[in-house]
Amino acid sequence: AQSVTQLDSHVSVSEGTPVLLRCNYSSSYSPSLFWYVQHPNKGLQLLLKYTSAATLVKGINGFEAEFKKSETSFHLTKPSAHMSDAAEYFCVVSDSPGGSWGKLQFGAGTQVVVTP
């Protein structure tokens, strides 16, 4: 069984300050982990993914996440927030073996607000 918990439903940051979105997971296997962003009325965009390679994963738009097995965490960070980062962010886990992402389990989402 797999599950994912996003610890913050809402995060508000000032433009130019760091962003931290927290995610904890549970998985029966070696998990694959992802962060997706969803802008209002838009589809999901993959920010980054961890699939058992390097534990520090760099993604698009300056985001990165670190896989910490001992803490079962996969927190998303960005050094400096931009107004365009305002969106909903989803942490996602998959523990399907065989290289296929298979069923994805989505977290509840974190709404990010960026203030000028």
Next chain:
Amino acid sequence: GAVVSQHPSRVICKSGTSVKIECRSLDFQATTMFWYRQFPKQSLMLMATSNEGSKATYEQGVEKDKFLINHASLTLSTLTVTSAHPEDSSFYICSADLESTSGTYEQYFGPGTRLTVT
């Protein structure tokens, strides 16, 4: 590359009617597609896994007779909401599996379809 489209993007229908939503992989073939449902300000919930040429696999609690899924080709899966009711109003999102050059599969998501049942 790896673009998934959905049609229509928005649809309004009357209660009791049926609505069909299409999901297409535009530049790749997808043996497996997935259908998700997202309620306002909530997360995505997997409804079913659609495999080309075979019956879809539905998640627990999803009525297969209400949400008909057809994956007739490697580039098209359809979701038909039969006898729609206002509680079926939601954002429906599909995704398609694509095998990468490393041999693993990646999911690409469509832009979603907003269904409103009046």
